[in-house]
Amino acid sequence: QVQLVESGGGKVQVGGSLRLSCAANGRTLGSYTMDWFRQSPGKEREFVAAISRRGEFTYYEDSVKGRFTISKNRARTTVYLQMNGLKPEDTALYYCAADASSVGLSTNPDDMDYWGKGTLVTVSS
16 A cells, blocks of 8 residues: 655745655655645645656646646655745645556546645745
8 A cells, every 4th residue: 555645835925935745655656657636625626747657757737837846756755846936826735646557647636546645735925
């Protein structure tokens, strides 16, 4: 069983930056495509970013392109989401998720096999 744990959330002002991390109880994440999703109160969970198993391909939701960067460390034990130029609409609970089965990068939360419990990001104006 893969247990994902997110960290790095917090409160930041508009235009600020945060780096979220996601690790899996000491296991390598090299077998998984990794995604970040987010959910705001009253809204459905939405896709944010994805990275391929070896980290060579990435994909972003349009509203975060150019501001957010997803990456894996060299050992593939941790996935990061660097968030710059934060806006109030980025306020949400951010989840990392692992996809063991998809051939390419998936943006569909139903394709994810494992989820973390989330880390809260609050952007204030």
